[in-house]
Amino acid sequence: GIQVEQSPPDLILQEGANSTLRCNFSDSVNNLQWFHQNPWGQLINLFYIPSGTKQNGRLSATTVATERYSLLYISSSQTTDSGVYFCAVGDNTDKLIFGTGTRLQVFP
Amino acid sequence: NAGVTQTPKFQVLKTGQSMTLQCAQDMNHEYMSWYRQDPGMGLRLIHYSVGAGITDQGEVPNGYNVSRSTTEDFPLRLLSAAPSQTSVYFCASSYQRGAYEQYFGPGTRLTVT
Numbered sequence: 001g002i003q004v005e006q007s008p009p010d011l012i013l014q015e016g017a018n019s020t021l022r023c024n025f026s027d028s029v030n031n032l033q034w035f036h037q038n039p040w041g042q043l044i045n046l047f048y049i050p051s052g053t054k055q056n057g058r059l060s061a062t063t064v065a066t067e068r069y070s071l072l073y074i075s076s077s078q079t080t081d082s083g084v085y086f087c088a089v090g091d092n093t094d095k096l097i098f099g100t101g102t103r104l105q106v107f108p
Numbered sequence: 109n110a111g112v113t114q115t116p117k118f119q120v121l122k123t124g125q126s127m128t129l130q131c132a133q134d135m136n137h138e139y140m141s142w143y144r145q146d147p148g149m150g151l152r153l154i155h156y157s158v159g160a161g162i163t164d165q166g167e168v169p170n171g172y173n174v175s176r177s178t179t180e181d182f183p184l185r186l187l188s189a190a191p192s193q194t195s196v197y198f199c200a201s202s203y204q205r206g207a208y209e210q211y212f213g214p215g216t217r218l219t220v221t
Contacts, residue, residue: 088150094205098151
């Protein structure tokens with residue numbers, strides 16, 4: 001099955017800093033999503049991005065499907081950005097495979 | 109819309125007991141799924157359904173049963189709870205099969221002693 005690797009596993013930032021989170025996957029995908037799990041455990045869908053680039057406020061994501069990676073950019077980070085960021089991918093099945101996440105802590 | 113709801117929020121079971129975790133969505137989504145999340149790990153797919161009357165296994169299906177008699181509901185049954193099933197369980201739904209743009213419920217924290 002598809003393998004998903006995320007890096008870095010942990011990231012500590014001061015408010016206002018920028019960061020890039022990476023997701024590598026081992027095979028072709030037609031489904032790639034980024035999620036944020038806040039400190040209370042709620043999972044929020046940030047982007048559905050099997051290819052190309054999308055932006056939503058301070059967050060943007062780029063997926064280069066031919067090179068099997070996706071990047072999530074967080075600019076001007078805020079304490080509310082803290083939590084765990086997951087990348088999840090799917091191929092032509094109905095299954096979504098999650099990476100182990102990047103834990104982000106943003107300090108004031 | 110309430111979105112995806114799960115009950116209960118917390119549950120403690122003794123080994124060997126059975127229980128059902130409830131999941132409901134009011135978005136008329138075709139696709140529903142159950143995941144478990146263990147410390148330091150990502151989410152792992154237990155079972156999923158692409159429509160009423162259709163279910164299939166995910167990565168870690170052993171010890172769990174599901175059924176989907178209506179579009180709205182997708183309960184997860186633990187037939188004989190084991191300590192290895194201590195985890196946080198999430199239900200999710202999306203508008204079509206393929207698990208595109210999934211919406212997650214708030215989770216159920218289950219402890220098996």
